Amino acid sequence: MGAQERTQKEKLILDSAIKLFIEKGYQATKMDEVAKSAKISKGLTYFYYKNKEDLYMAVTRKAFDGLKDVFREVYRTKNKNGMELLVDLVQKYVDFSHKNRMFYEAILNFMGMLNLYNDKELRKTIDPLILESVHFQKLLDVHHDCGKIGIQIVSQGIKDGSIRPELQPELTFYTIWSMLIGYERLSGPINYEGKEIKIHVDNWRPGFIRLMQDMLKGTIQASRPQIVQGSLF
Amino acid sequence: MGAQERTQKEKLILDSAIKLFIEKGYQATKMDEVAKSAKISKGLTYFYYKNKEDLYMAVTRKAFDGLKDVFREVYRTKNKNGMELLVDLVQKYVDFSHKNRMFYEAILNFMGMLNLYNDKELRKTIDPLILESVHFQKLLDVHHDCGKIGIQIVSQGIKDGSIRPELQPELTFYTIWSMLIGYERLSGPINYEGKEIKIHVDNWRPGFIRLMQDMLKGTIQASRPQIVQGSLF
């Protein structure tokens, strides 16, 4: 059996895992089920993946590759200035995270691991098998690639004058990214004491983007009020 | 045995769990160990807590109470305008998250659960035992309280003129909070291909706060460049 067939079996297992992770989440998905869904024995999944977490890393890698496509797609757009590209990126990023909840959860989980990974002491808490994993290694690259593209977009915005020149592209892009991560985490309809409070994505997003633009532009259009449909109190 | 003693045993178990979670993390901490550390039998931990996750919810509750204290402490400060309070909050929030890594991790995890909780379909993926848990219920309150305080601070800033008046307090505060969440997640020294890239908290934080201020103020001091000590590329 050649490498071709090997990767096909791997993919079969991966697809089964993805299907189940989307349906029931990582924890609730059992290796038995993955194997059953892929119509192989449980043991074989351990031939292709070191353990359950390694399988999850493979899923995460697919997820992050998808996110990188979003970055690339935006970056390729012609006839837009840096600020416009950044707004596009925000829109597409949020869309991605909403349309691929499980994938995005995996990406966030990986970023949590990165935090540990980048700390000499805390790195020890990560399963060494995972650190060796080809998927984890690739994820480091892809994460870095995304950062690189984002920074390029900010740089471009500074060059074309759509972003104020005294900003430092690295810090600025990472701040934008951090906003996005938090935005995604906090957004969604918020329920409290039965009643739904309308800090919903669809309300929040325009204001969020406006705030980001204000932050990056040299001037503020103070006369444009935010659109609000509901109030918290 | 009265309610007094019951809560004392509960607290004993909780403290043991916290100690171990800090040392080795949630996953790596075994219920056996928690019991042993509390010098009781394993079965008894299941008398006081429904299951391991319920115990974790109790820990999370303590964590979020601590975060709420940060919010309250800032809000009580006299002789500062809204913008200054907000900057204080950011500083204290980030300090809290750094000094209480495990607690903050628990808070973020809870926010992830909230995302599921607020979605009719995804709510089903949460263990029903947890949804009933008094700790989970209390967490909904505390989360809400924090939001309330933050929104009050922004409102105050608008009243005293330190934050531009056309901003909507709810959306604005949630945007700030989302920035904080992401900032915390992305910050820390970033290692890539062996070399350490200096997007480190200590570099990033001043620029981060400046960007936030720019976003909220009517005017931008374009002449203050960000302090940068390293470059990505």
Place this chain on the structure above:
DNA sequence: TGTGTTTATTAACTTTGGTTTAATAACTTT
């Protein structure tokens, strides 16, 4: 102070589910 009742506590048991193993089948190479 004795008795019934509720609450606390334990040790031993059960179950679940990730991981290993040892044996076998299939394919490759020479």
Place this chain on the structure above:
DNA sequence: AAAGTTATTAAACCAAAGTTAATAAACACA
């Protein structure tokens, strides 16, 4: 076709979460 390598399975293993059934301690209250 024999030897070697890779793929595959069923069954065993085992760690750790969770349950149970029996007992002890506390309590109520007559």
